[in-house]
Amino acid sequence: MRILATAARLGSALTPVLSGSPAMGLGPDSVQVEPRCLAVGDLLAATLIVTGYPAEVGPNWLDPLLSYPGRLDVSLHVEPVPAPVASDRLRKQRARLESTRRSAAQHGRLEDPETEAAAADAAELAWRVARGEGKLFRLGLYLTVYAEGRGELADELSAVRALAESMLLRVQPATWRALKGWTSCLPFGTDQLNHQRTVDTAALAAAFPFASPDLPTADTAAGAVAGVLYGINTAASGLLFWDRWAQDNHNSVTLARSGAGKSYLTKLDVLRSLYQGVEIHVVDPEDEYTRLAEAVGGTVLPLGSPGVRLNPLDLDPDGGPDELTVRALFAHTFLAVLLAEDLTGTQKALLDKAILAAYRQAGITADPRSHARPAPLLADLQTALTALEVPEALLLADRLAPYTTGSHKQLFDAPTTTVPGGHLTVYSLRDLPEELAAAGTLLALDRIWRTVTNRQRPCRRLVVIDEAWLLMRARAGALFLHRMAKAARKHRAGLAVVTQDTADLLATDLGRAVVANAATQILMRQAPQAIDAVADAFHLSVGEAAYLQSAGRGEALLSAGPGRRAAFVSTASDLEHGLAVTGLETPED
Incomplete structure (x- = not known):
């Protein structure tokens, strides 16, 4: 039995490859084979072979590759190893490791940590296979990267290799085997590269499913459900x-x-x-x-x-010594939105003078004790602008007229209600x-x-x-x-x-x-x-x-x-x- 699983993320080239054209087709318009890549229609494709794996993997360990924000196909080929063959291979592997350990001991060399760990893992795996608690599988993992140009393809390959290295996966390009690598990543169920690694049931199971439809929930106390119920999960039929x-x-x-x-x-x-x-x-x-x-x-x-x-000029009596400065700055923001324009430097300077003058006229200063007094209104700010007797200030005062005495005054012509x-x-x-x-x-x-x-x-x-x-x-x-x-x-x-x-x-x-x-x-x-x-x-x-x-x-x-x-x-x-x-x-x- 051989299983092929392909995950395409964000604009996968699989669709254009199989469709060929907007009309209908069974393949790309053309395929040009090169030593390190393929020209598949309007795209370039290159395949990476995973040659090294981490010693241990956790659940959903392929997810970083499947969530890669680019055109990437991930193909996983799985072939079960018959129990008699698995037992024979494990016995030979344990014999080689034991021979290496004894040879090192006879020559007075220090123990090799990697050999010791491999021997312990092989022994544990052999016992699980013998008891029927696990099986061995041959696994082939290939990554096909797509891009529109050679420069973009090189950048994508570098990014995917860096991501794989961060997962403790060693990858090599499928040089002179670009066509075999590309077809191995198509949903045909054929592994033409045949570069496989033996894994056990637990490691393989951690790769399936590729991504869980259920979001992880936070830890809760006393069995209570944390968070808000958003609805029913359409993929898992759960809440x-x-x-x-x-x-x-x-x-x-x-x-x-x-x-x-x-x-x-x-x-x-x-x-x-x-x-x-x-x-x-x-x-x-x-x-x-x-x-x-x-x-x-x-x-x-x-x-x-x-x-x-x-009233946009209200102050908080408990706002602290810088409350007046904070409200003056907000007044700048509010007037820029109210007048629907970005104020110039000169207008901001005149407006700042008028704002502070309006607060002074209301008896409000930087002293927090004065912040409990009634705040000035937009009409008071308009009056302060007019008093500056500067053309720019008079223009701002005229633009405030609809909001102080005109048709839009209903929200600003009295204190906060x-x-x-x-x-x-x-x-x-x-x-x-x-x-x-x-x-x-x-x-x-x-x-x-x-x-x-x-x-x-x-x-x-x-x-x-x-x-x-x-x-x-x-x-x-x-x-x-x-x-x-x-x-x-x-x-x-x-x-x-x-x-x-x-x-x-x-x-x-x-x-x-x-x-x-x-x-x-x-x-x-x-x-x-x-x-x-x-x-x-x-x-x-x-x-x-x-x-x-x-x-x-x-x-x-x-x-x-x-x-x-x-x-x-x-x-x-x-x-x-x-x-x-x-x-x-x-x-x-």
Whole structure:
């Protein structure tokens, strides 16, 4: 019996090789054989033979090769050795090792540690084979690397060899046997290289299956299940629990096209995190979390509604001696987002003078004792800019007019009306006009961050930003979100970024940095136009990319790094479902 297992990762050349052309075919257009590689259609292929193995291997020991983020085929050929043949070979091997040991002893040489270890292993293996506890197998392991050019192929070969060496695997190129090496890695079940190594049942079993569909769970005490139930594992038919607080950082990113069920899954995550005592703050642009918040006794701040005010210049009386400086710096960021432009150096200098002047007019200085006084409003800042009597300052004052005396003043023309607090706080932005959406999101995040950094009331906190693309459109807002993603873990907080604008998020450096700082990544149905960017950013295999293109509502792929991925479908009880559906849907939908 001979078993061939081939794993293709991220754009494997196997598909173009077998298809030949977009029409249909049984092979590539052409194959040109060279001493060290093959020209297979438009690609170059080279095969590496594994000639040396580590003394011991653990479960799933081939996973680093199978998770390699490039075009790599891994072929494992297994041939069982009959028990009589295995016993005879082990007896001869033990005889050679014993002869070597006795010869060294007769000549007064020191014992060879490698010989002693090999002799002990051979004796143990012989006893297991004799008792029927194990068998011997002939194993051949080959790696075929693909690239588009010779330079790229050399780089890929170097990377794969380095990875193999890190796994204590010695590899050699299949020089003058490139065609045999390539065909040995195709799913034909033929080992034409015939470079095999004898292994026992335990070592072979550790290589199968190549990757477990179940994600590892954190250790728990008293048999309790850690983490949040995300849904049902579609590959293993088991429940998928995930604990974001046990990862390297507590951040997560959820990327999906509209209608894929990302908000539904996020609301289930919020609801089930509340069960575990996590304090949650949500930035809700579409008023989707109001029903959930009301059901669990949370607080809803409908920004933009009549009577709701949020002053961007508020100070924290317990903020410390540098609180005034911190709020002045935030005012720069807020005004850059509000005015939708990057301020020049001159404008920043004038704005800084006006901010400090507005605080002085309100009786607030660097002295923390003055921070309890009522903070100035945007109108006071506009007045301070006008008082500078500089053309640039007057221009800034005129641009602030719509937000102080004009049509967009409803959020800033009075002191803050509601102080957020409680186990769940939702900042609803639906009533804000489009021109204030990014500024309102930033104001909500600023309030949340001041709560997160409050050392007087430490606890786990989860910050959920739904439709994060609204904030990422402005560079100042993207920078603020990036800082939160990097610093949240220091304050026992996690940042959950949810967005449907996948391509734009991955197209910017700040967007990619936010994704890179998320240890938990959830991918749902993707648009065809964005799947290439997603596959490249998350090192998806061809099958995983196809899964995301055809995934139904609620189906997702959870990724927590190489070799730690699982496909699942979100599930909810009837009560949870009624709270998780949007306001435009009925619970029966």
